[in-house]
Amino acid sequence: MSAPxxxxxxxxxxxxxxxxxxxxxxxxxxxxxxxxxVFCYEPRLGPPLGAxxxxxVEIEGLPKLQAACTLSAQDGMVVRTSATSxxxxxxxxxxxxxxxLNHPLDCPDCDKGGECPLQDxxxxxxxxxSRMVVQKRTFDKPIPISPLIALDRERCILCYRCTRxxxxxxxxxxxxxxxxxxxxxIATFEDEPYRAHFSGNVIDLCPVGALTSTVYRFRARPxxxxxxxxxxxxxxxxxxxxxxxxxxxxxxxxxRNHPEVDGGWLCDKGRFAHDHLRAADRLTEPIRxxxxxxxxxxxxxxxxxxxxxxxxxxxxxxCVAFSGGETVEQADALSRLxxxxxxxxxALLPDDPDPALDAFxxxxxxxxxxxxxxxxxxxPVLERAPIVxxxxxxxxxGGAEVVTVGPAGAIAAPPGSAAAICAALAASSxxxxxxxxxxxxxxxxxxxxxWSGDDDTGGRHLAGLxxxxxxxxxxxxxxxPRTPNGRGVAQAWRxxxxxxxxxxxxxxxxxxxxxxxxxxxRDTRVVALADRARFVLTTAMFMNEAAGQSxxxxxxxxxxxxxxTVVNLEGRSxxxxxxxxxxxxxxxxxxxxxxxxxxxxxxxWTRAGVDELAALPARSGTAPVVAAPAARGPQRxxxxxxxFELVRYRxxxxxxxxxxxxxxxxxxxxxxxxxxxxxxxRLHIATGERVVLRSGEVSxxxxxxxxxxxxxxxxxVAEEHAxxxxxxxxxxxx
Amino acid sequence: xxxxxxxAKGFAVTLGQIFRKPITQQYPEYKRPVYPRFRGRHRxxxxxxxxxxxxxxxxxxxxxxxxxxxxxxxxxxxGNRVSPGExxxxxxxxxxxxxxFCGYCELACPFDAITLGNExxxxxxxxxxxIYTKDMLLRPPTKTMPVADRxxxxxxxxxxxxxx
Numbered sequence: 001m002s003a004p005x006x007x008x009x010x011x012x013x014x015x016x017x018x019x020x021x022x023x024x025x026x027x028x029x030x031x032x033x034x035x036x037x038v039f040c041y042e043p044r045l046g047p048p049l050g051a052x053x054x055x056x057v058e059i060e061g062l063p064k065l066q067a068a069c070t071l072s073a074q075d076g077m078v079v080r081t082s083a084t085s086x087x088x089x090x091x092x093x094x095x096x097x098x099x100x101l102n103h104p105l106d107c108p109d110c111d112k113g114g115e116c117p118l119q120d121x122x123x124x125x126x127x128x129x130s131r132m133v134v135q136k137r138t139f140d141k142p143i144p145i146s147p148l149i150a151l152d153r154e155r156c157i158l159c160y161r162c163t164r165x166x167x168x169x170x171x172x173x174x175x176x177x178x179x180x181x182x183x184x185x186i187a188t189f190e191d192e193p194y195r196a197h198f199s200g201n202v203i204d205l206c207p208v209g210a211l212t213s214t215v216y217r218f219r220a221r222p223x224x225x226x227x228x229x230x231x232x233x234x235x236x237x238x239x240x241x242x243x244x245x246x247x248x249x250x251x252x253x254x255x256r257n258h259p260e261v262d263g264g265w266l267c268d269k270g271r272f273a274h275d276h277l278r279a280a281d282r283l284t285e286p287i288r289x290x291x292x293x294x295x296x297x298x299x300x301x302x303x304x305x306x307x308x309x310x311x312x313x314x315x316x317x318x319c320v321a322f323s324g325g326e327t328v329e330q331a332d333a334l335s336r337l338x339x340x341x342x343x344x345x346x347a348l349l350p351d352d353p354d355p356a357l358d359a360f361x362x363x364x365x366x367x368x369x370x371x372x373x374x375x376x377x378x379x380p381v382l383e384r385a386p387i388v389x390x391x392x393x394x395x396x397x398g399g400a401e402v403v404t405v406g407p408a409g410a411i412a413a414p415p416g417s418a419a420a421i422c423a424a425l426a427a428s429s430x431x432x433x434x435x436x437x438x439x440x441x442x443x444x445x446x447x448x449x450x451w452s453g454d455d456d457t458g459g460r461h462l463a464g465l466x467x468x469x470x471x472x473x474x475x476x477x478x479x480x481p482r483t484p485n486g487r488g489v490a491q492a493w494r495x496x497x498x499x500x501x502x503x504x505x506x507x508x509x510x511x512x513x514x515x516x517x518x519x520x521x522r523d524t525r526v527v528a529l530a531d532r533a534r535f536v537l538t539t540a541m542f543m544n545e546a547a548g549q550s551x552x553x554x555x556x557x558x559x560x561x562x563x564x565t566v567v568n569l570e571g572r573s574x575x576x577x578x579x580x581x582x583x584x585x586x587x588x589x590x591x592x593x594x595x596x597x598x599x600x601x602x603x604x605w606t607r608a609g610v611d612e613l614a615a616l617p618a619r620s621g622t623a624p625v626v627a628a629p630a631a632r633g634p635q636r637x638x639x640x641x642x643x644f645e646l647v648r649y650r651x652x653x654x655x656x657x658x659x660x661x662x663x664x665x666x667x668x669x670x671x672x673x674x675x676x677x678x679x680x681x682r683l684h685i686a687t688g689e690r691v692v693l694r695s696g697e698v699s700x701x702x703x704x705x706x707x708x709x710x711x712x713x714x715x716x717v718a719e720e721h722a723x724x725x726x727x728x729x730x731x732x733x734x
Numbered sequence: 735x736x737x738x739x740x741x742a743k744g745f746a747v748t749l750g751q752i753f754r755k756p757i758t759q760q761y762p763e764y765k766r767p768v769y770p771r772f773r774g775r776h777r778x779x780x781x782x783x784x785x786x787x788x789x790x791x792x793x794x795x796x797x798x799x800x801x802x803x804x805x806x807x808x809x810x811x812x813g814n815r816v817s818p819g820e821x822x823x824x825x826x827x828x829x830x831x832x833x834x835f836c837g838y839c840e841l842a843c844p845f846d847a848i849t850l851g852n853e854x855x856x857x858x859x860x861x862x863x864x865i866y867t868k869d870m871l872l873r874p875p876t877k878t879m880p881v882a883d884r885x886x887x888x889x890x891x892x893x894x895x896x897x898x
Contacts, residue, residue, distance in 0.1 A: 108791030108844050109819040218807040218821045221792040
């Protein structure tokens, strides 16, 4: 560990404060209980810019006012803010008058009105009246820079927060400042829509109403809303969010900074997908299949009776399919109903993170300070756990070595080889391609291992590698589950009984199948099981073909309608709070009642579930035992002719929720297949050309996109465009 | 001992009143003019070009101490322009059974879109009928109330208006 930084003492407004050397003046003042107002300053966006000049202070010994945000505390510095210095107060007033020269006074129209830093600071530091007599600058407004974000250039004060976010945090570089001086404007390149996974954050960052959400547009005003602190359960990261409600409906979702988990950022799925709760095709009543009448809406009590009857007839031949989005409490109720009440022991878990991983827990923020980050697996981290990608980018900016090993990695590896790579790196003599990486991993102080593969045994292999590297403080192994609460659901299932048996492969008839949630309904394994089951009980928010085969369908709840605990990819238990009322009973209430009929007492209320689960960190020295698979070094798959190995990934913007938010439609993966550069030029395929993917009888026509990072012989397609295709496909021009 | 003439004095007052003109006003038949700044039922106003002055900013709802105003805003579109700004009030409701006629909404309104009129006959047979919608508030009142001479009672030009 490095020595604690040197302390310096500075005087701000006659108050003396001692801070570590290098602390910014704004933070130092805050420590002394003094506020220096800012617009453009945001430490999370990288180095300060000093664009807005709102933070002007007087510093003894310097002839002119200085921008406090760009200075750091020096020993003996004497700083006077506008509270004690007339010169600084005059300067700030001038700055505000200058900012307001072209800022329209349409606060009653503006969505930011009431929670606007410019309004607040003008009231506190600004002039009472304007001396501007000529016409203000006007632009067309609002300009939709994407279907999600509306840009109002008149209101923009050019603080460059949004462009800095785009360039230095998300690194998508799509939002730029055009032109110079008074004609500077914020724009996207060539007026293309701002299509990026984190675009919504610029709305939060904007200190005025220049960038506003089109989903939230004019839906509520700040004094009419309630903000509920909860956790996003759309992906395994578990970002902390504020859910804003008005009149009992979710109006928007905002990031709630948890410095260890999300750093205050939130992806667009978490931010905008909440509108699916109000989708027109949402199920609100239980549905029962009645002979000769088909699916009929029935009261809850009747659904309970029907479920009771169906499960009793099935005896112990029951399988439960989890979707991984349930809260720990829901999964616990269902697990105990099935294992203790019905005596069955078969579940389809969406994820199975190995308990051995608990020994290598670390907060996600530890990735940023790692020296070497290793990402293994076929799936892009950005699509599976988007915030992890931001942490990896932060690590790379900080000088860390970020190595991806996989079909699209810096070190190419065939699809599905992630487990073998972990084993190879853990071995004493790794193969040639991995030797340098293995040395770096062993020599580095702090290591972050990220698993983004599709292999159920991945947790075990990742833990094995972590144990072999003897990860210390500041290092962590992060297994990215496919589903938001995959880790918690697996924990709950394990805790509810002993042993686990998963056998979805057989073809004998099944007594009953319980399908929990929409994600499970989309699983082809579950659909196959449903065909074999005599009784299918489904909870789902939305109807689909698979749900239509069920005998009893219960309207499901969304994560914003649940109270409970979710466990994120770090193994951190977080509390989900009910933000809005669900349309009917929630799953926990239903399954608790059902369990009671089978003699199992399940608490239908969520009570301090968080305390029962281990909190971070839980480092114990027990090294997991790993049976290493045959170390298969990364080999280059030779794409003979037009034969490709197909890699599917689950796009972030997919699933039942995203499909029901029209504004998110443009974020969904395009009907494209990514092809490696070498193979594409050999087959004379360029980006944008139509190609046909064939495997057996199935063929799909997609647009080609050449991705030079892809390993030869590998083609990558989003799951929703790869329906029915086998793992090996033949690609040719359409 | 009481003075025997006391009672007679009292009756003399009564007798004297009998020959005076009564000051009782027969209310439903005769409506006494209200003061010009009397605060009665709200009205929403339009610009001369027919657009609504209200932009649905909800400042009236924020100022309302009895929380009787509900505003739901929506965005103007070229095909449906309701107000001059970007937003307009899609729903504007005042629950007059809850309103205390304090006039804060009028003070809060940045566009002088809402004012309190002088109508005070607001009784209804059902509470639901006391929820006034935007259409009802925009329409000119059906009953007109006599108003006392403005010059007698009202300040012609408020001080703050004269100085600005």
